[in-house]
Amino acid sequence: MSEEKEILQSNYLNFLNEKKLMGSKCKKCGHVDLPPRKICSKCLSSDTGWIDLTNLSGKLSTFSCVYVGTKRFLDRGFDQKNPYAFGVVTLENGAAITGLLQGVDPKKPETIKIGMNLKLKFVEVQTPAGLQVDVGFEPA
């Protein structure tokens, strides 16, 4: 049962690897935190549990198309000829998270609109440690 796992960053990442986006929900005030927190960011109660946010829709709050990335992204084939887009996406319940934007054209930023509807699309990355799943979104 996912509810029984402790709220730890490692468990959040383990859920991601199972293609689940999990936040935390405060049992006192109902506030949802993403990424999950042991201590509610709103009322500071430590009585929090997991909440599955995988199927929520979202809207693009802001974004950038990156032409000069970190070494890790260079190694993944992104460069000035092959930029990528990332941004902040706010889910329908108000929780927000940073993710890679897929199914958009980073070379045509004018076609990427703040406020556009998005849905989760996880990103699979091969790393020396094995398959890693990251947060990503695509147009809904």
Added chain:
Amino acid sequence: MGKLARDVAIIGAGISHFGQFPDKQNPDLWVEAFLDCVKNVDKGIDVKKDVDGGLYFGNFTADLFTGQGHLGPMLADLVGLTPKGATRFEGACASSGLAFRQAVVAVASGVADVVCVGGVEKMTALPTAGVTEALAAAADVVYEARVGATFPGLYANVASAHFNKYGTTSEDLFRVAIKNHENGKLNPKAQMPMTITDIMNQKIEKVKKSGGEVPNWKTDFDFLKSSSNPVIAYPLRLFDCSLITDGAACLFLAAASVAKKFTDTPILVAGTGQGSSSLSLHNRDTFTSFIAAKTAADQAYKMANAKPKDIKVAEVHDCFTIAELVAMEDLGFAQAGKAAEMVKNGETKRDGTIPINTDGGLKSKGHPVGATGAAQVVEIYKQLKGIADKRQVKGNPEVGLAHNLGGSGGTCVVHVFKRK
């Protein structure tokens, strides 16, 4: 609450040359800034005897940039401050702003009468991708950097939000870069002491020499809109980004009661403030303003009994052009969304109502991240004493401000200074 237990003043300030120096490491840069500072103490200072409080030092990440940690005692030893205490402070690009603030608090508390404050960063030992990676450690590595966030990328997110909310444009950002390069040209310590026009003409000359097709640029704007100013992270281009810099800065602080021993014109630290917020943008209520900056500014203004309109010269943290506009709004120089208009009207130029980044800012002077906060205070010290040479602001300014931002706004330190 909210006031210093006794008055604290700056009695000396110095800076190394800023630039790319393959033959200079952190200790070399620091010693250069220290010697410049000692030279600038009007009545001289006996470091062994006078500096009873040791060293307060800012450095972001020599560990990642050069592989060297534990810089505090290493750098104190080189300038004769050991065996007194030596502490390194880390707050990303606000590291030496933090060190300065803690030094102020130490002197105000009475634990020391005179302290040395410094900052240093050697950045150019790594290739650009390595620098980008090291700087990304100031963002949330798991929740932001892992999905593609870089520092230009995060500030580009801020810019996209600002464009969307207020109608700010790339041209508005260009004007910030143009202004800061105009100032930097007058700063002999700056990394890129050239106007944008100078840089454009240099490129044209280069193309002419190589026999290529000469670009048809008539104005700075033509050049800045061209492929010679490539996109780094849309909407930010190369000339929206500050520089990758090696450099250091140094100051001496003294209790106001002993400051006259060192100079007849000490500059008072009238207000100090510090704020914080989540590292990640996604955990914030807004992307067009930094709550850490507003919090720090509010504290500093209140302590100094000053208002934004009292500030006659300011250093703000222009790590990216958009950051200067947001800083102006967070500091109350402009209403939200109105900073671009002030820049367009020339109000932030050296002869404007509120001259900003008279030393060229991070854009033209350079941005050795751990040294920047201290270097900003060095400029305000010079401006308020009237010793800023060619870039001196007219009208004998008496009140100045320094705004030092860490990461994408997770840390901010603001200080207000007054000539006594």
